[in-house]
Amino acid sequence: xxxxxxxxMAKELFGDLWNKMIKETEFGPKLKQSGITILFVVDxxxxxxxVDENGVLFDDExxxxxxxxxxxxxxxxxxxxxxxxxxxxxxxxxxxxxxxGPVNKVLQILPLLKPGQELYPQxxxxxxxxxxx
Amino acid sequence: MEYFDINMDLTAEDKAIRAAAREFAxxxxxxxxxxxxxxxxxxxxxxxxPLWEFFRKAYELDFHTILMPxxxxxxxLSPLQIHLVYEEFGWASFGLSVQxxxxxxxxxxxxxxxxxxxxxxxxxxxxxxxxxxxxGCWGITEPEHGSDVIAVGEDYFSSPxxxxxxxxxxDGEEWVINGQKSAWVSGGTLATHALLHCxxxxxxxxxxxxxxIVPLDMEGVSRGKPLEKIGQRDLNQGEIYFDNVRIPRNWxxxxxxxxxxxxxxxxxxxxxxxAAFSTGLARAALEESLTYTRQRVQGGKPLIKHYVMKQRxxxxxxxxxxxxxxxxxxxxLNFNISPPHVEYSLWAKTQCTEMAFKxxxxxxxxxxxxxxxxxxxxxxxxxxxxxxLIEDGNNETLARHGGHILGETYPRRPIDF
Numbered sequence: 001x002x003x004x005x006x007x008x009m010a011k012e013l014f015g016d017l018w019n020k021m022i023k024e025t026e027f028g029p030k031l032k033q034s035g036i037t038i039l040f041v042v043d044x045x046x047x048x049x050x051v052d053e054n055g056v057l058f059d060d061e062x063x064x065x066x067x068x069x070x071x072x073x074x075x076x077x078x079x080x081x082x083x084x085x086x087x088x089x090x091x092x093x094x095x096x097x098x099x100x101g102p103v104n105k106v107l108q109i110l111p112l113l114k115p116g117q118e119l120y121p122q123x124x125x126x127x128x129x130x131x132x133x
Numbered sequence: 134m135e136y137f138d139i140n141m142d143l144t145a146e147d148k149a150i151r152a153a154a155r156e157f158a159x160x161x162x163x164x165x166x167x168x169x170x171x172x173x174x175x176x177x178x179x180x181x182x183p184l185w186e187f188f189r190k191a192y193e194l195d196f197h198t199i200l201m202p203x204x205x206x207x208x209x210l211s212p213l214q215i216h217l218v219y220e221e222f223g224w225a226s227f228g229l230s231v232q233x234x235x236x237x238x239x240x241x242x243x244x245x246x247x248x249x250x251x252x253x254x255x256x257x258x259x260x261x262x263x264x265x266x267x268x269g270c271w272g273i274t275e276p277e278h279g280s281d282v283i284a285v286g287e288d289y290f291s292s293p294x295x296x297x298x299x300x301x302x303x304d305g306e307e308w309v310i311n312g313q314k315s316a317w318v319s320g321g322t323l324a325t326h327a328l329l330h331c332x333x334x335x336x337x338x339x340x341x342x343x344x345x346i347v348p349l350d351m352e353g354v355s356r357g358k359p360l361e362k363i364g365q366r367d368l369n370q371g372e373i374y375f376d377n378v379r380i381p382r383n384w385x386x387x388x389x390x391x392x393x394x395x396x397x398x399x400x401x402x403x404x405x406x407x408a409a410f411s412t413g414l415a416r417a418a419l420e421e422s423l424t425y426t427r428q429r430v431q432g433g434k435p436l437i438k439h440y441v442m443k444q445r446x447x448x449x450x451x452x453x454x455x456x457x458x459x460x461x462x463x464x465x466l467n468f469n470i471s472p473p474h475v476e477y478s479l480w481a482k483t484q485c486t487e488m489a490f491k492x493x494x495x496x497x498x499x500x501x502x503x504x505x506x507x508x509x510x511x512x513x514x515x516x517x518x519x520x521x522l523i524e525d526g527n528n529e530t531l532a533r534h535g536g537h538i539l540g541e542t543y544p545r546r547p548i549d550f
Contacts, residue, residue: 013336016550031244032206034204041550042383045243048210053293053367061315070492070550080441087246088245088246088247089242089245089246089387089391089395089398090391090395092398092471092472093387093391093394093395093397093398093472094243094391094394094473095394097471098470098471098472098550099471100469100470100471100548100550101469102206102211102468102469103468103469103471104200104201104202104203104209104210104211104468105202106202107202107204107245107247108204108209109242110247111204111205111247111252112204114247
């Protein structure tokens with residue numbers, strides 16, 4: 001069972017998190033500068049998120065986009081990533097995270113997302129998600 | 134001469150990148166490689182050697198960051214653009230191509246972690262380096278272990294009987310490294326940093342290995358003599374010794390629980406580079422042979438006017454185009470997915486090195502007795518190509534590994550996301 005209660009909860013959390021990252025942190029300008037767009041394909045709960053410099057789109061709207069990089073993982077891996085509890089080389093090597101798109105762009109996403117890792121604990125508190133996993 | 138590209142979709146940027154690589158390859162790499170080839174292994178790395186000029190110019194032009202993420206100062210090249218550059222480099226010198234590619238290995242693997250300390254210590258300084266003073270090497274083989282270090286499908290790979298020549302043990306918050314790497318470590322005697330494979334849990338054989346990054350100016354590190362060999366003489370290789378070398382815990386970037394798939398990821402990348410360089414080497418054999426056959430007169434007419442030579446030149450050409458098609462396809466796949474489908478990298482490396490070797494072998498036959506002399510480039514291309522059949526895993530071991538992967542994973546599921 002996923003750490004996220006349901007799809008709606010995850011969409012609310014990530015809609016808010018991505019918008020805050022894009023508008024209020026260095027993530028937005030750096031994402032724009034990099035020219036990278038990202039499609040996250042998440043299992044359990046099943047969500048598709050498309051993120052670019054303008055914001056986040058979900059599900060059918062997201063699927064209609066053509067991203068530079070696509071990343072696929074399950075919901076618990078997403079949660080652990082934002083909590084800085086994922087060893088990225090291990091997750092890639094063990095296929096816990098799968099990516100499609102130029103490898104050097106995939107590696108570029110990891111440092112770009114760091115502002116979100118700083119914000120995420122407050123979302124865990126707000127949505128009652130465990131942080132000690 | 135600019136070699137025709139069958140790809141009609143190259144952009145202006147692709148062509149500009151290829152032209153810049155071609156300029157560097159023809160005006161810097163090739164002349165320096167020819168000069169280094171005639172020197173002893175000691176002279177190649179001595180003060181005043183043209184090797185240092187090669188490093189300086191390559192770093193000035195940012196060719197050392199080709200594989201690095203743009204965020205840290207890499208060039209952000211597409212897989213096709215990486216191939217375009219590496220083919221030109223391979224055309225100029227296989228040995229110097231390998232030298233430059235391994236220079237980024239420690240920083241490249243550190244960038245995978247996104248660990249702030251590793252990034253600040255290893256990745257950013259490497260990307261910012263413009264004088265060639267930060268140079269990596271890939272320390273994988275050992276005196277008693279050559280291709281068996283990658284034979285993950287063999288029973289012995291995870292046997293406790295397989296004892297590494299380089300062991301690491303934990304001591305508090307540090308790792309302590311003892312042992313040595315083989316004389317075949319590319320860049321071994323001149324590198325400032327190593328991406329080092331080391332045995333952490335001997336009870337699991339090489340499945341108990343780990344992967345760490347080690348600055349080679351640390352106390353306890355010493356080097357052997359530069360290795361003398363028949364080909365790729367411009368590529369420095371030599372032993373590295375470790376005597377109670379201590380590194381912080383986070384410099385160990387892979388431990389036994391995921392060492393094998395991590396090894397596969399690194400091998401897949403390295404083999405793609407080998408395949409692209411081989412395309413350039415195969416092309417060099419074609420271009421040099423074509424030039425020679427147009428100039429050399431036998432029986433009253435240029436060699437190229439002889440029926441048998443036309444056939445031989447065409448055979449060189451078809452192998453170049455096959456190399457290019459194979460290596461580009463594999464690079465386009467495996468530099469666009471993580472983790473890679475390793476068997477395609479193995480396919481590209483084995484196929485392209487064999488075809489490049491065949492081309493250089495045939496080049497000597499085309500040049501006749503002149504091909505055997507040091508006056509012409511054909512014999513150097515042949516010597517360089519011979520090493521590629523063993524380098525980065527001998528082709529037989531790589532083929533067995535590929536067969537192991539096919540047995541374990543096929544049919545591959547489509548990439549459906």
